[in-house]
Amino acid sequence: MTSDGAPNPNEPGETDATPLKPSALYTFGRIAIAPLARAIYRPRVEGKSNIPPEGPVIFASNHLSFIDSIAIPIAAAPRPVHFLAKSDYFTGTGLKGWFSRAFFTAVGAVPVDRGAGQAALDALERQRQILDSGAAGALHPEGTRSRDGRRYKGRTGVAFLALQTGAPVVPIGLIGTDKVMPVGAKMPSLKERVVVKFGEPLDLSHPGPASSGRARRTATDEIMAAIHALSGQELADAYNALPAQTPIEKIKRALPHERR
Template identity: 65%
Template structure:
């Protein structure tokens, strides 16, 4: 891909700066010394150019583990409220998420989901490495859920190759509901880059689904998780929501 300059204006992409580099330089070596993680396949991550890191998702700490263990700077999306707080707590939250390469975005379905994908595309257009979770949210039971086709759309739209990432043990490192990580061993495996362009244009729902399924199969090959064969989402709140989901052909 051709690297372009970040957009100007309110949607401008903020590249990781000093805070991120300081966090990576200081926190990274400490984390490797304390937790002694097993990192496999770092050579599979291209050192330059746009690349999508598509990972399974087991814990909040995954978004810290990936940037620290990857061989290059990585950006990803995070809930906008992490950047909107006031006072010391708000400053601390903004500083922390900036330090790990996060970009604030509104989360949700429909237009909000498309806006998030558009922001992801802007990041990749700068030639960055961008990480995301095709499952959409954390797996609470350890199974690997069906991938949402946003990752397929993003890869097909930008032409960026996809590096599958398999995280093992991060759910024990920081289980749901805990705030302080435990000292536990974990593994980060980077798979070989995948080119999904052969499936067709991003406008094709079939192409997006096939591309996403190949990416999820590669993640499964790295983690060996039990497959859930369904989307990871809360049960529908009522009859109206059940009908909406039934009529929705695919999830972004």
Template identity: 45%
Template structure:
């Protein structure tokens, strides 16, 4: 009920009015069953605009700290993040990544629509970075389809480092579902998981039109910070032909 109110009464109408959005391929999202929406990640705003354009409820795993802060501010945060479809991930144990994977896999098995960003963090410069293999592990262990989602323009609405949201026209592109059932039973195989992840990232590259860089976004942020401090060369620009060509060739079977 809270999610519906946030989407249709409180936040949704305002966002739709201020940020007109073109939606392409929404029919590619199955009407039911566990599905993984794997998106590029340009801005915090991605998690707000994309669910507005999907008929089903989209659930994003989130840090448990968003839900456990004390006082009135903490209660408001919990109310807000619960209302926009986020669920807490307990990171207090020794393996936070495994806790996140287990929760995400359970959600898809239970028939939910899971939102996830394979890059692991926002792109530091608008380019598309190497995907982490967690998305492949979730797909293999849950049996869910993967629908690639390309956000276009959200980095202009909510630039990194800015607390303001600026009026811009947006576009959201949903690609054809990717079915990895041919790899059933192969969860944990690093080569298979890397192959699946690269296939997803290639689909995102084609869908978004972004330039692909074959390093992790987190590493790119470190390199950019070092470059700003004058300590090393910039993050590689256009990837080599070998880097781009290798992605679609990673399918197995």
């Protein structure tokens, strides 16, 4: 794994995850949940004609809210879209656990273990399997949600997938999802409206092979520039990161040599 979150081509990336197979719950979600959500939230969708009707495609968007990955499949329907979600959403017990598992399955989520190292490699491998099956996958190059509304630098895992598989990348600008469900909110607001902008598919065959760090960086910057053109966010010249969880981590991040 490289420092910006891309896989190291010399490291193994195999996983025992099974090929993607649509379940009855997912079929139900496409038929019932997506139209219901569109009726309630009335998202404004622009550039829908830019979505390839079939074949593998990577949807790459900015990341403002928990609901971003759900908003994309709803806006892209009837084109099926899958996104990765942490496995905790699928392993709960009781009625709450059943509801969480059923909901995320219905909206196209694929469970993965989240984290660095091998977990990150396995997540990328799962996305590659989604693309190899001819499906569409949604990813957020920034990695985690922006807490200040700015658009952060993209990590190169998305570009690695595009260069490795040859799948086109459709950039997406999400606007207003942070108002519908801000960080920390328990339920989405019904007062706000989301805008989903699909850009023209990007052909990233020119930067070079996936094994080239320069090619991955060039492709990533091209993806992020296209996202910015759609979202219009203020730019942050840094990588986004989760807030420090421990006192030691907070101290390490405050040290000058730890800053990016």
